[in-house]
Amino acid sequence: MDLKTTYLGMELKNPIVPSASPLSEKIDNLKRMEDAGASAVVMHSLFEEQINQESHSLDHYLSYGSESYAEALNYFPEAHEYKVGPEGYLNLIREAKEKLGIPVIGSLNGVSTGGWIDYARRIQQAGADALELNIYYMSTKIEMPGEDVEKMYVDIVSDVKKSVSIPVAVKISPFFSSMANMAKKLVDAGADGLVLFNRFYQPDFDLEQLEVVPHLVLSSSFEHRLPLRWIAILYGRLDVDFAHTRAIASYEEVLKSLMAGAKVTMMTSEILRNGIDRIGEILKDLEEWMEEKEYESVRQMQGSMSQIRCPEPAAFERANYMKVLHSWHPDPTGNLL
Helix, strand or coil, rough: CCEEEEECEEECCCCEEEEHHHHHHHHHHHHHHHHHCCCCEEEEEHHHHHHHCCCCCCCCHCCCCCCCHHHHHCCCCCCCHHHCCCCHHHHHHHHHHCCCCCCEEEEEEEECHHHHHHHHHHHHHHCEEEEECCCCCCCCCCCCCCHHHHHHHHHHHHHHHHHCCCEEEEEEEEECCCCHHHHHHHCCCCCCCCCCCCCCCCCCEECCCCCEEECCCCCCCCHHHHHHHHHHHHHCCCCCEEECHHHCCCCCHHHHHHHHCCCCCCCCCHHHHHHHHHHHHHHHHHHHHHCCCCCHHHHHHHHCCCCHCCCHHHHHHHHHHHHHHHHCCCCCCCCCC
């Protein structure tokens, strides 16, 4: 089977790419991913806060009011809790490029324009083949209108693109009033790829310590459908590469993502749950399915189930919503299904 695909101008040997995670903090893990069959790797994110904190510009905000509002200190990790600082991050990319034979994609996470964007250029200089810009922002200001949030995203993408010549993919959340239009704005700003979707992790309350605490929940299967739907809707309408990065846990999710129009599928939760060797198992299952269904290449199926190629385009819009609501029925005994 020909599993090759292209993403951000790079030809990859297959469509499976481990996404940003703590696993990429160690070269040994990256090498194991390559050996298991990964076609590229996304490095863990370098955060705007790390860069600013290293220059001490966040010191005031991290300590101000700590005597009366101690819980405020919980929102940012202490400096020593970052396992890899900005310079260490660049060195890790250099080492990865020396020891791996697959593309290395840097990851930069920020929410504002500013000096930290210079690290996009430095990530490129360290040898990264591409950059994933992870914009993780949720506005809690009731005075801030949606267009200001959108402008923030667009300005960041535009500024980063001015700093580098390597391809830039943008990882975003689905929480925009017009997702399709926002995708177009990002592409117009220079995005070479869209990674759908980021996850907004929800905090929890510790009732013993009376603190807000982080609560990590790995992806579950139901999350797969949201990016699947949007990739299928946007495929062929924007000149951009799509990556599906939610709940990729088996060859079935890989196939569905490709048929929607994704160039690659990115996984983290499945690897964290079941180990790096899971990559090879999924690739084997993918090849067996393609052989059974007489597919010769991945390219044959890409976009085949997208909205522009669907005989019933409304299936992605209100008609599907109505059908889902009317699909429930009790079983013959009268019990709820």
